[in-house]
Amino acid sequence: MGDRSSACSILHVDMDAFYASVATRDRPDLQDVPVIVGGGHRGVVLSANYLARQYGVRSAMPNTRARRLCPQAVVVPPDYDLFGQVSSSVMENFRRVTPLVEVLSMDEAFLDVRGSVRRLGTPLQIAEQLRATVHDEQGVTCSVGVASSVSVAKLASRRAKPDGVVVVPPEEVTSFLHPLDVGELYGVGEKTQAMLHRLGLITVGDVAHTPLRTLQRAVGEGLGAHLHALAWGTDRRAIVARNVSAFGGGDPDKSMGAQETFGRDTDDREVILREMLRLTAKVTSRMRVAGVAGRTVAITVRFADFTTITRSRTLPEATDVTQEIYRTATGLYDALGLQRARLRLVGVRVEGLVPRGTVHRQLVLGERERGWSDADRAVDRVTLRFGSAAVRPASLLS
């Protein structure tokens, strides 16, 4: 095998229509009908099976539009517990192949199989074994891209879909990459794609042959350098064995937040603040489980016309105390001075998370004396700044 196969040892495994596949796995009645996972009255499509996709249904599409495109589709609500279980089992299958598994999300992972070829065969053979195992044991299919770098492997798996494998040997990297639309590149979304197209950069090859400086002037220093590297397939990022933090064992979160779209737009301050309290409690509860505290409190407000703003404030000390965060959030909200603006969504997020152990105990644990006096001082600050009305919602707590 030698150089050629070991140079091509990165696998990107991507489950096919994961949520939809899992949701219909044990439902013979749903095998041959279009299926949409999502539903919910103001929501979007989370996943659609390939039958539904034939009607133009796509992930992230508003449910309303999806239903118009495919009225006969069966809509299934998501069962995240089940998705998580299947995902964990699949990732376990991967780890039997190699310990170098980098989980990207519930349905995606990179594997470096360089150390497994002697035991298991060529990367292509490993990919096929993996696909067979996942299918037999989990009853869902996946697609695999094989290449010498993570970015090319990821693009190859997309090309392999559904239920296939694509290998891109090193000598074919540029002929594989350059005909693709720039929008295929990781980090190029709708906006950047449109901007690049306006500049006449349609394909990855166009980007590759644009001077780095020109590219950076157009899309910014960081993204420009990133795109240039991707366009030549020269990124050498190594795979880091890790899980996503939702499953434990991943990198620590840098922020935690919660947001919710109202069933109906509202301008009712009581309703809005009650929702913010609920979201704050949800976040601090997760923070306590993770053992973290944070210094910066940010709120998100989305108006009926979908314009969205954020406001944030950094506290002197990290905290995980619901009252403190809620009080800061309401202070930020009231400082907006909204009159009768109708809101579609509110959100609360805590940033700058650090392990709770590194913070002064008194502030974090909400112990009676220091905790309450801190709370009092926070009330004083908010009152001083925004007037007593800003503090009143705290009474919702009692």
Next chain:
DNA sequence: TCTGGGGTCCTAGGACCC
């Protein structure tokens, strides 16, 4: 009946400090 929810990273300006 348009447009979720969880995140990360980048940019840019102003404050502030040395």
Next chain:
DNA sequence: TCTGGGGTCCTAGGACCC
């Protein structure tokens, strides 16, 4: 007087990914 140049922190917005 003609005006430095980092570096870091904070805030706001925006783009992107799954």
